[in-house]
Amino acid sequence: MEFSSKLLERAVNEMSQLPGIGKRTALRLVLHMLRQPKEQTTMLSEALQAMRNEVKFCKSCHNISDHNLCEICASPNRNESIICVVEDIKDVMAIENTSSFKGLYHVLGGKISPMDGIGPHDLNIESLVNKVKEGSVKELIFALSSTMEGDTTNFYIFKQIQEYKIFTSTIARGISVGDELEYADEITLGRSIVNRIPFENSLKL
Template identity: 75%
Template sequence: MNFSSKLLENAVNEVSQLPGIGRRTALRLVLHLLRRPNEQTHQLASALNEMVDSIKNCKKCHNISDVELCEICASNNRNEEIVCVVEDIRDVMAIESTAQFKGVYHVLGGKISPMEGVGPQNLTIESLVGKAKSGSIKEVIFALSSTMEGDTTNFYIYRQLEGLGVTMSTIARGISVGDELEYADEVTLGRSIINRIPFENSLQN
């Protein structure tokens, strides 16, 4: 692309470094900025700057937070003995919105992925093992996505926590509520039969 303006080109270059945004989309976004009042762009810029400069990770669960100890970890209504292991803040938000979980979280910050150069030492696994060793955890619930990387990470943590007297469970995989059986993939359908639950239990939800 041949830009008539260096300023425009710089802005497009910066925006197109974001994931999933190519140069054409970047140009469209940047031209939109030029069409609206300058203050709005200043606000955008300072919101981004403030965020990266001032944001913290909760020292306990490693979730993104404005303060040292996040709201969930600081709450008295949470059972700190049940820890749900998730990949990042989006998973915490998803589980929180179900209002079904009253324990606390442990945010790994990713999954073990040799392809992307992410090893166990890049995640917050050591801190989780530390908590388990201190005896403050009774149950760990694995809630990572069921991909190869997720399964690897689950298994790695499982081996680390083995013998520490921690119950380990994983969230149920099965047919989505409301889904038709004929459209479900075989692996999920197969697992949902193997892991069937007593009918009385299903009535409680």
């Protein structure tokens, strides 16, 4: 792609560094900015820089936060004895949106994935084990993706904390609410039968 302006070329090149944004999309976005008031681009630039330079990570759960301790960890209304282990902050937001969980979180920052060169020491596992060691945690809920990497990470953490005899659970795998049985994959359907729950329990939800 040949550009008639170096400034345009530089903006498109920088934009296309972002994942899922190719040169053509970047050009479309940049030309859109040119049609908008200058202030909008200024506000976008400043917001991105402020976010990148000033955002903090909660020292307890590693969630993104404006303070040293995030709002969830600092809240007196949350149950500190239950910790939900998640991959990244998008998962925290997803679970928070359900309003079904009143404990704390622990953001690992990824999954163990030898293929991508991510080992246990690249993740926030040590601080999780330390929390368990301190003794105030009663339950750990593994809420990682149901993939090979997620299962490996669950198992690695389980091994590390096994000796402390706390209750560990994993989120239920089963048929999505509203889904038709005939379109469900066999493994999920099989698991949903093996892990069936008393009918009365399902009425409470």
